Amino acid sequence: MAGKRTATRRETGETAAEAVVGAPAATVAGVAGPTEIMLPADCRMAAQPSLKEQLLGALGAGAIVLDGSRVERADTAVLQLLLLFRREVAMGGGSLSWRGASDALSEAAAVLGLTQTLEMPAPAPV
Secondary structure (H helix, E strand, O other): OHHHHHHHHHHHOOOHHHHHHOOOOOOOOOOOOOEEEEOOOEEOHHHOHHHHHHHHHHHHHOEEEEEEOOOOEEOHHHHHHHHHHHHHHHHOOOEEEEEEEOHHHHHHHHHOOOOOOOOOOOOOOO
């Protein structure tokens, strides 16, 4: 099944992010400095359908800064979305950095082994 989706994406020119979220990627033009995205406190896919649109809208921005310092809840789906977003930004020649990551977000990424892959900041010393 994944082979069919990949073949279809190649035929239509659709990116992997567009295939996952089902919406075309938007380009941010004329942006001075990095584009900043504040992740919501409830960072679960079911609770935040607008997060997908916000990430897609930032794909063409070049430099992107994610702020996950306010995240209180995160699920696997959102972490997968962030992983795909990071990959798409890199493939487009952009850069992704973090302003901060809450304990809840850091712990969820650690459980899935995604801390290094997402290039998340090290937790603050206690």
